[in-house]
Amino acid sequence: MVTPIKLEDLCAEIKTNAGCQCEVYDGVHGDHTLSITPDQLKPVIDVIFKTFDYCHLSAITVQQRKNQPDEIEVFYNFWSGSGFSLLLRLPMKSAKLPSIISTIPGADFYEREAAEMFGIEFTGRDETPPLLLPDEWDQGPPFIGEKEKNG
Amino acid sequence: MDKISIPIGPQHPLLKEPLSMMVDISGEKVLGGSLRLGYVHRGIERLAQQRTYVQNIHLIERICGICSHVHTTTYCYAVEALLGIEIPPRAQYIRALMCELERIHSHLLWLGILAKHIGLDTIFMHTWHDREMVLDIMEEVSGGRISHAANQIGGVRFDLDEEKGEMIRKILIKLHSQVEGLLDVIESEPAAIARTKGVAPISPDLIKAYGVVGPIARASGVDVDMRRDASLPPYDQLEVKVITHSDGDAWARTFVRVEETRVSLNLCETIIREMPRGDVVVHAPRRVPEGEVIIRSEAPRGELFYYLRSDGSDKPARLKVRTPTLAALSLLPVQLSEINVADIPVVLAGVDLCIACADR
């Protein structure tokens, strides 16, 4: 059985090894969530993967809040005995994130899905064919834009 | 020898659901492969934002044809967490009973497919015959063999009486002896062992790097099971025996799944025996207060992840579903190298593909 991690330990590890302060975001029920910035993503993930015996990436959850239309929220949901997430806020106009597939190859499909559905650009990885959408899809990311019309 | 690419899918006798793979082979050796998903992508996450919480139960039930109940269960727990209500213990037990039945039926289905892929059609026929018993139970208690429509927000839609409990127990006892026989075959049939032992082993490091969960992870010695670790009710009150194996090969994956079937059968008997009395549903309001929640549960194929955000209306603002198959699929191209062409079916079967789950 994997021992659940404590939020304080995680924060301390990130602070000493990645050298960055992270805020705790307590909006999500069920998981510990740390709010970080895009340039902190790679060092923090390196720390997370090196510190804990077992840890996996459950999902990359992307969403756009109605009251903040020019912002995209990205959660990196991890699990290591208990769930914890990293929260990043990106500007809608230039949604760019460093790719983490060199550290976590399993993030490949999640990144591709996020790129297709929300138009996030993941830097530092090869261009790939569409994963879920049809090859001839030309209407842009389906989660962005036409939201209000149908919703 | 020259390199040739053979297409497997989207239509191929090997696959029950559409998935496209290009496998590069040279003679009888597989060099590598690539995947293409999306043939059954229905945009369920997007659709869920346009339907009310109640309508969504029926939408989400249709994500998967095998593990439909665990999807709705997880969704309902998520909504109930946002509503701040706790469902009656009897409803929790009924949900868990259906989950375990579903696990038995999924694992038996899987075992049959593996047997068919390695040319053991007899085992395929026998396991699917046994699986029919589970479907009979499902039909008897919920009215649906595949889509059970068992859940509603605030509880379940039906109750079990003494008579039905007795019937289920009788069928389960019969099923138990059948599963013992199957286990015997898997452990002793020389040709089946020859085809699965040592095939495509996965190391725990790969499991960690690719985030693979469920029976595949447990067959590689990674001790995770969301029933025990995430402790959704009523699993916090039940003893769940987690089966692990250290080999990580196709045979270990078979062993883990068959043993899990046995554990689930025992769990079903415990659930029926210890089921508390009382109501099976509480009233739930239609509007869900603002909030975000993450729920993890153990589907037959591993960790099922739901993220749900409500903005205070009667429709979810965002529903994210991550199914275990998606993680396992990302490991598939890695597994499809340095193996024999004849091992492709074994490797594919070992993943326990559920493309409908992965595409959503």
Next chain:
Amino acid sequence: MFRSLFHLLVFPGFLFLVISGLTFEWLDRKFLARFQRRVGPPWYQPLADLIKLFSKEDLLPKNANDFLATLLPLISLSSVLTAGLYVPIAGYTPFSFEGDLIVIIFLMSVPTLAYYLAGIISLGIYSVLGGGRSLLQFFSYEVPLLIALSGPAILGRSWSVSTIMETQGRLGPFIIFQPLGFVLAVVGLIGKLKRDPFDIPKATSEVVGGSLTEFSGAKLGFWNLVMDIQAVVGIFLLIDLYFGWIKMSHPILAIAIFVIECLILILVLSGTSAIFARLRIDQLAGLGWRILVPLALLQIGFVILMGV
């Protein structure tokens, strides 16, 4: 003239072999179904399948050689039918000569080679793979099968099936002297017929339909017929070579015993395909050369010592 035509077309030629081939297929499917807790098809199902296939559209890939694709199943069919003429049925054979066993063995190998060619010329990826596999498999089972079949010939001091049967009448059935040889011959026959556990060239989950993936309509119908007739000829041959001792005064009794022996052998074949999982091609080659060939040589050594 009329007699020869009757032999060629009715008994033991075309009509008889086709009917027994279809009967074999039905029995095999029925037995297999019962092993698998299924009901199984009605008796006319193989015939119905055949008629259906013959009435279906005949398609081939664009660049495939249609002439060869038509010729190959016909060549195979005529070889197995010819082989069937020389195999004594319940002790009766119209065209026996010294050396007919060799002719039968040769003619029985023609379909395998044609099957390989069919895979190559029909230009599908799966067909090419299946064809290559069938050739690899051919080299694995054919050698032990040949060595095993030469056992009865050596003991009978003749390459004629009827002479071998006569010798068995004097000495007793050869199954007593070479049980190992019989088992090896059955294994070889399973390999020849590409049945489970040696259905590697046509493993559905690996190479779809093997060599015949691209075949349809009447051509596929002919191929199915070839497989069925090959099976019955093989079964008749094995029974003649290993159980052919009973010289019954009454023909009905001889036929009855022959039929019972056939049924038992079919049951064995169906049982084997129900019980075993498919082998990998490398496992089959290992089995053929490391286990079956030495065993076959052992059996031959025993037979030669016995003959001395």
